[in-house]
Amino acid sequence: MPKVPSPCIDVCKYKRQGHCIGCSMTKAQKSLYKQLKKEKHQQAFVHMLVSQQENMGKFSHWADAYAKRCRKKGVKNPIS
Numbered sequence: 054m055p056k057v058p059s060p061c062i063d064v065c066k067y068k069r070q071g072h073c074i075g076c077s078m079t080k081a082q083k084s085l086y087k088q089l090k091k092e093k094h095q096q097a098f099v100h101m102l103v104s105q106q107e108n109m110g111k112f113s114h115w116a117d118a119y120a121k122r123c124r125k126k127g128v129k130n131p132i133s
Contacts, residue, residue, distance in 0.1 A: 057095035096131040
């Protein structure tokens, strides 16, 4: 089974107090995600990120972009 895709949606502009305007991750969080090897840890990270986005606001575009990335990679979307 393919691994959970990175939550990054290839925007990578850190204009919201160090958070990417595309996915809400900080540079440290992006590095951390790359170190996660177990699928359950990757899924937990994505769920944490969704909560972070809800708290910060203005990330409604992310869910559609991430769902598209999951479909393209043939992976079940962990947030659906």
